[in-house]
Amino acid sequence: MQNGLFDVEFRMDELSKNGDPLEKFNKYVPWEEFRSKLEVIRKKRNGNVGGRPPFDVVLMMKILVLQSIYNLSDDSTEYLIRDRLSFMRFLGLSLGDRVPDAKTIWLFREQMGNAGLVREMFDWFDGYWRKNGFMAKQGQIVDASIVSVPKQRNSRKENEAIKKDEPPVENWSDAKKRQKDTDARWVKKNGKNFYGYKNHIQVDVKHKFVRDYEVTDASVHDSNVFEAILDENNTSKDVYADSAYRSQEKEENLKKQGYRAHLQRKGYRNKALTEWEKRGNRTRSKVRSRIEHIFGIQSQRAGNLILRTIGMARAKVKIGLRNLGFNLERFCTLMVVSA
Structure with a gap:
């Protein structure tokens, strides 16, 4: 069956009628207010360097919020952005737009963590709630x-060393080190x-x-x-x-x-x-x-x-985003009730 010109719009209207929970995020959350904070993690690009321009920082932040609310892996996040019309609408993407891949999502989260922006964004929003009543x-x-x-499969000696904050990293291969959570x-x-x-x-x-x-x-x-x-x-x-x-x-x-x-x-x-x-x-x-x-x-x-x-460093980022995601959803709920 041939697709109609307005099929996507009709489907979006149906999602709205059924109560798309992501619409209230775009209505009540001031995403643009913290663009300047997010821009600090972007390194200055040399004019002679080629390649595609980086994805918009606000877009990437919204992706991390989606990921934290639904507890998605990076691969699942990429797939669902491509698959779900509600996700695309929330992010302001059309069917023909580029979608950040799993590696790009991972990298942006790492950059936010390294810059301490997850905690900064959490505190900024708390001030925003207070200013708005x-x-x-x-x-x-x-x-x-x-x-x-995920549970670690360590030997008894390895576990004893880890408890003493002395993980036997010298005996581990580089691949093993990347898979071991000693925190x-x-x-x-x-x-x-x-x-x-x-x-x-x-x-x-x-x-x-x-x-x-x-x-x-x-x-x-x-x-x-x-x-x-x-x-x-x-x-x-x-x-x-x-x-x-x-x-x-x-x-x-x-x-x-x-x-x-x-x-x-x-x-x-x-x-x-x-x-x-x-x-x-x-x-x-x-x-x-x-x-x-x-x-x-x-x-x-x-x-x-x-x-x-x-x-620990990455756990703090993920858990911090989870708490921020809850607050954003709670704020939108309270705004709907008070409207």
């Missing part, structure tokens, strides 16, 4: 989520072993934006990053967290800083929680559960949340 209000919630990476660590949670990193986030209660985050290896205890990501500019001094953050020392430190601690209590083998303590946990959980929604949304949208990167 979304101040951090009603307190803050802190929690951490394990982000797995990730094991952790046991709820009886299961996990290997990877942790995404520690702090969320404001009112608007549910990720206001700050920190990335560590998975073995770092949640409470070790607690105070470092608290927001002193939140309009409320209430702080919510689960029982992993509760200790007499933490509560005293929070009190000294002027915060009001709402930390879950935990029962022990010879000391069960009283009914009063259980009621207190249920009351706090109604607020604290808002942060669980964020991890749930990321898992539901992205499916298997395994990082396909090697090393």
Whole structure:
């Protein structure tokens, strides 16, 4: 059957009628506002150097946002940009336009990471939310989520050396070094072993934006990053967290800083929680559960949340983009509701 002249336009109209979630990103996110920040990663091109011009930096940034929201590999990202009309429309590409390949996407993400732009963009957007009426209000919630990476097949001696931050790299080939993540660590949670990193986030209660985050290896205890990501500019001094953050020392430190601690209590083998303590946990959980929604949304949208990167530096970039992607989507949702 012969294609009609306006077939693509008709298909786009149908996508819009069915609620294309990417349309609100172009409507509400000020992409051009940070072009100047992104341009710094472009090296000055010599006029005598041939070859195709580089892809637009805003286009590449939008591609990384797509990739982080849907947890796509570089190859899958390239394929889906070519395959999905909604992706092409979001990126402003037509069927005849060039599409960045997987290597170009990887390189741009590396350049952003090396320039520290992922964190800078995250902080810039947080300031943008605040200027547009979304101040951090009603307190803050802190929690951490394990982000797995492919398990390493090391010998016992190799694992012992890695734990001491002394990986036996002199005995590894160059190819093996590229495939070994010596920054990730094991952790046991709820009886299961996990290997990877942790995404520690702090969320404001009112608007549910990720206001700050920190990335560590998975073995770092949640409470070790607690105070470092608290927001002193939140309009409320209430702080919510689960029982992993509760200790007499933490509560005293929070009190000294002027915060009001709402930390879950935990029962022990010879000391069960009283009914009063259980009621207190249920009351706090109604607020604290808002942060669980964020991890749930990321898992539901992205499916298997395994990082396909090697090393802490790249993990920070990918996890930072994931947190930024959530905030962008949250901002658009709030703008739609308030419109």
